[in-house]
Amino acid sequence: MNAPGRASDGWVNPLLDDRDKRLPRIAGPCGVIVFGVTGDLSRKKLMPAIYDLAARGLLPPGFALVGFARREWDNENFAELVHDAVREHARTPFREEIWARLSEGIRFVPGSFDDDGAFDKLTSVVSDLDQERGTGGNHAFYLSIPPAMFPVVLKQLARTGLATRDGDQWRRVVIEKPFGHDLRSARELNEIVSDVFSEESVFRIDHYLGKETVQNILALRFANQLYEPIWNSNYVDHVQITMAEDIGLAGRAGYYDGIGAARDVIQNHLLQLLALTAMEEPLCFSPESLRGEKIKVLSATKLVEPLDETTARGRYTAGWQGGTKVIGVLEEPGFQDSTTETFAAVTLNVDTRRWAGVPFFLRTGKRLGRRVTEVAVIFKRAPHLPFEKTMTTELGQNALVIGIQPDEGVTIRFGSKVPGTAMEVRDVTMDFRYGTAFTESSPEAYERLLLDVLLGAPSLFPVNAEVELSWAILDPVLEHWAKQDRPEPYAAGTWGPSGADRMIAGAGRAWRRP
Amino acid sequence: MIVDLPSTTTSAVNHALIDIRQRGGAVALGRVLTLVIITDDSVQVEQSIEAANEASKEHPCRVLVVARGLKRAGTRLDAQIRVGGDAGASDVLVLRLYGPLADHGDSVVVPLLLPDCPVVAWWPGLAPPIPAQDPIGRLAQRRITDAAAAPQPIKALESRRAAYADGDTDLAWSRLTPWRALLAAALDLPPHEDVEAVTVTGAADNPSADLLAGWLRSRLQVPVRRRTSPPGGGISSAVLERRCGPVELVRPDGKVGTLRQRGQPDRRMPLRRRPVRECLTEELRRLDPDEIYHAALQAVTEVNGRRGGAAKGVRSGESRGSP
DSSP states (O other), X not given: OOOTTBOTTXXXXXXXXXXXXXXXXXXXXXXXXXXXXXXXXXIIIIHHHHHHHHHTTOSOTTOEEEEEESSOOOHHHHHHHHHHHHHHHOSSOOOHHHHHHHHHTEEEEEOOTTOHHXXXXXXXXXXXXXXXXXXXXOEEEEEXXXXXXXXXXXXXXXXXXXXXXXXXXXXXXXXXXXXXXXXHHHHHHHHHXXXXXXXXXXXXXXXXXXXXHHXXXXXXXXXXXXXXXXXXXXXXXXXXXXXXXXXXXXXXXXXXXXXXXXXXXXXXXXXXXXXXXXOOOOSSSSHHHHHHHHHHXXXXXXXXXXXXXXXXXXXXXXXXXXXXXXXXXXXXXXXXXXXXXXXXXXXXXXXXXXXXXXXXXEEEESSBSSOEEEEEEEEOOOSOOOSOGGGGTBOOOOEEEEEEESSOEEEEEEEEEOSSXXXXXXXXXXXXXXXXXXOTTSOOHHHXXXXXXXXXXXXXXXXXXXXXXXXXXXXXXXXXXXXXXXXXXXXXXXXXXXXXXXXXXXXXXXXXXX | OEEEEOSOOHHHHHHHHHHHHHHHSOOSOSOOEEEEEEEESSHHHXXXXXXXXXXXXXXXXXXXXXXXXXXSSOSEEEEEEEOGGGGTTSXXXXXXXXXXXXXXXXXXXXXGSOTTSOEEEEOSSOOOSSGGGSTTGGGOSEEEEOGGGSSSHHHHHHHHHHHOOTTEEEHHHHTTHHHHHHHXXXXXXXXXXXXXXXXXXXXXXXXXXXXXHHHHHHHHOSOEEEEEEOTTSOEXXXXXXXXXXXXXXXXXXXXXXXXXXXTSOOEEEEOOOOOHHHHHHHHHHOOSOOHHHHHHHHHGGGOBTOTTTTOOSOOOOOOSOOO
């Protein structure tokens, strides 16, 4: 990738300057072609993100958006769908003048993925856009479709020449998780994609990496003197990474059946969070350095065995959650009586000098106590306490917690004297929240990631090597579970099955209540 | 919550703040800066607080509003504390200064600054002749003025140039950011030819148009001409001449911009004039010296056809009411 403002011919844009930090990077002329426009993700995240980028003035003048789906629609019908999605879900207020400009570039091509005629039509629509709107032959193909459809769509893109670029142009493909369901299928999927697009044109979206707080992990660790000296096994007792959802499967049961919590969340989001928490300091913040460090730490990450004792899985049953009576997973429409888990926990070690002997506990689940994602670094107790034992009964371990959603920020837990005449120490917490209220100026993860795709900035996208390493870490657990009986039940609204508590108790620790 | 403290002192205000925190929970925690707004006691107070509250959602801050009231009155400090829903993500202290105290705002500001956090001073209306030497300006790392709010904006800009110190910035500059970003992005496209001449057209009294011309002059080092369009319309166009044909960014109506380049279709995009709260939020995003602004400001004098461009030794004549 070229540095900002530097073209491949060595020309330097005289209007750009590194010191000019106000200047936002606007994407060059381009268009986005979305497959699977009628899906939830497309309507709730993608379309609103496109509008929000336009509202912030970050889309190029003449931007084009093409929808492709099996619907008897014309451009206006599709524009209406986008309009409604934007009205309902966009972060920034709806402004007619922005919508008017955006809608000028909206096109729709009806057809199914195996219909050659429809893709020929798409090809001509795209080249018309290059003429009318000046998209300059730069296009991103957003595959918001099940991976089973990838081969046929990619084949069509190759056949029609849509995937090939001339000269300075670019063609990029954006894919969403799941990137396969185990190491083998991930490799197959990658082969299919890399047949048509080169690795640097493939952008794998893990929307967690677009979140401000996730990027802030790097700032917290590497911009401060305060934390890095204690960020190792001398001071850290263990690390807990949690992603809890309060919702059930509702509507996604068909997709989720046979996938389960570990594949859906641990393989991508949680292992990426682990990589950012545990990695060594990169030489610089270039995409290559960052990825290099992430790959190193993922290569050193191993499951702790025996898996019977170091992993746990569960399935929610009917119960009361947050004041509502909810059904169990087996009653969810579309969910077959399979062995799919809705809660998964694993224990990992990172075999490096920095982390030797520090367990990393990862857990995720649906219908848990509340919606929260966090990385909690739990420190060892002070080696000596010059207090009477009775004075510190309420003192736990110090902790540094990085909240990722819904409340983004950092919390530190430490001991403090309880006011009064007696010397008594207890745990207190200290919070920092940057931008407590979410406003126009604090972008959604999708916005950031989509803009990076259009700018060709790959830092926040996992490369294929990271995907394959993550599967290599997780595969033994999946195989182990496949040989077992059904997952353990847990009541909706609780913090998971008792097996999860047994698992962490076996390692001499306890889950923190997030 | 709003607490009024008529005829008070800063230590009473500090006491009240601690009291509110202890009774109502965490107030004034997790703030990243103190924003001092210096204004006359007028409608401007509420307008500025509104903009500051909006900006505080991205930058949690303490807002100190120093409102100068009648100088002929007796010395008196009226304070008002706003926290919670009445103050966005900040706590707002409105300090009304009467009598001789009106000239000593800094003495009221010092005890109320957050410890260790950066201080930003903002004059939404009239600015002091040399912001960096103003008693409150001296306390601040960053000093935000607004040339467009002065009775004679072009003269105000001239005075900013003469008085510039690191940390100065002006909303006339932040209003330009979308224009600058679009022009920079337009030059990114091939053919990568050198720009040979530039024309910027805008209302005669528009300081942003002057700064845009100055910025282009400082970056490109080619002849830059400033032309005038009817008053009130802001910037209406910027044309960069290249051998292969001009790059034109035109905004005739103040709302929609059109980018024209030879061999390319016309591209239109929303390009409205930015509201103050948006500019202020951008200003608070960085607190170090803005060298690009400094260079643009200095280069304004090198722009051809600028009315009053050659004027030297401008009086610091910004003492009348805001426009």
